[in-house]
Amino acid sequence: MKKALILLGCPEAPSQTPMAVYSVYKLTSLGYQVTVASTPSALKLLEVSDPEELYVKNKIDIESCLENLEEGIFDLLVGFVHKDAAVSYFVTFYSILNTSSIAVVFERDPELLENYIESIEESTDATIVSARAYHNPTPLRVKFDRALKKLED
Amino acid sequence: MKKALILLGCPEAPSQTPMAVYSVYKLTSLGYQVTVASTPSALKLLEVSDPEELYVKNKIDIESCLENLEEGIFDLLVGFVHKDAAVSYFVTFYSILNTSSIAVVFERDPELLENYIESIEESTDATIVSARAYHNPTPLRVKFDRALKKLED
Numbered sequence: 034m035k036k037a038l039i040l041l042g043c044p045e046a047p048s049q050t051p052m053a054v055y056s057v058y059k060l061t062s063l064g065y066q067v068t069v070a071s072t073p074s075a076l077k078l079l080e081v082s083d084p085e086e087l088y089v090k091n092k093i094d095i096e097s098c099l100e101n102l103e104e105g106i107f108d109l110l111v112g113f114v115h116k117d118a119a120v121s122y123f124v125t126f127y128s129i130l131n132t133s134s135i136a137v138v139f140e141r142d143p144e145l146l147e148n149y150i151e152s153i154e155e156s157t158d159a160t161i162v163s164a165r166a167y168h169n170p171t172p173l174r175v176k177f178d179r180a181l182k183k184l185e186d
Numbered sequence: 187m188k189k190a191l192i193l194l195g196c197p198e199a200p201s202q203t204p205m206a207v208y209s210v211y212k213l214t215s216l217g218y219q220v221t222v223a224s225t226p227s228a229l230k231l232l233e234v235s236d237p238e239e240l241y242v243k244n245k246i247d248i249e250s251c252l253e254n255l256e257e258g259i260f261d262l263l264v265g266f267v268h269k270d271a272a273v274s275y276f277v278t279f280y281s282i283l284n285t286s287s288i289a290v291v292f293e294r295d296p297e298l299l300e301n302y303i304e305s306i307e308e309s310t311d312a313t314i315v316s317a318r319a320y321h322n323p324t325p326l327r328v329k330f331d332r333a334l335k336k337l338e339d
Contacts, residue, residue, distance in 0.1 A: 051235035081323045082204035170234045
């Protein structure tokens with residue numbers, strides 16, 4: 034079975050937790066076994082958002098995940114990037130896993146958004162899905178679906 | 187079957203959508219048939235957050251809901267309050283339904299939080315669940331569970 038890892042950083046934006054559940058659902062429907070690695074605050078929101086664990090079955094603390102990370106244990110990396118710290122996490126996980134990767138970059142401020150995108154482009158060959166998303170998850174969702182479809186083709 | 191209505195306004199805070207799903211789950215487990223009435227932007231986040239409708243089965247636009255609202259059609263009103271507009275919605279729905287009501291008030295700014303609480307206390311006899319919540323849903327979740335338990339006793 035193909036394995037995917039989703040990275041969640043600081044949940045400042047209202048669309049992060051909903052989009053995280055959506056991407057677990059989407060990747061699961063494409064046949065992936067999905068693990069979500071997140072910071073403690075992102076984890077709490079995820080637990081409240083899916084109290085019966087109907088969508089998100091495998092959750093792990095992002096630091097514990099990093100400690101045991103090595104090349105080959107995941108086939109796909111998806112990172113949610115909304116802060117500088119999340120850029121660093123994504124680049125670190127990308128370098129260790131060395132596999133297909135998608136960065137989902139979202140930020141209301143266009144300058145910050147551009148900064149995050151540039152930082153990721155400088156350090157990785159990841160597919161970048163980005164939007165000036167805050168409230169409205171639709172642009173991110175549509176672009177994310179498109180990136181996955183491309184990956185599967 | 188007891189019927190509950192959950193009101194969702196503008197989804198500025200990252201904890202609103204996760205807490206909305208949680209409260210649907212919780213009320214359903216207590217035997218309520220739950221309907222969520224929300225603004226279009228809150229609805230989009232809810233759809234992404236529960237793509238297979240495993241938790242939230244009944245969704246309606248808040249304005250259409252208001253048009254057909256009358257006393258007796260819901261046994262419990264739960265309103266998420268994070269903006270002035272949400273205070274108005276809550277008070278309006280409260281006045282029409284004239285039934286057990288819980289206002290879940292959350293806001294990072296303590297002065298705004300106090301304002302929302304006062305406005306609701308002035309116009310309703312609703313149970314108020316409040317927290318300076320933004321990222322962390324736990325205080326709200328614990329207080330919400332406690333308010334429901336009290337209501338059920």
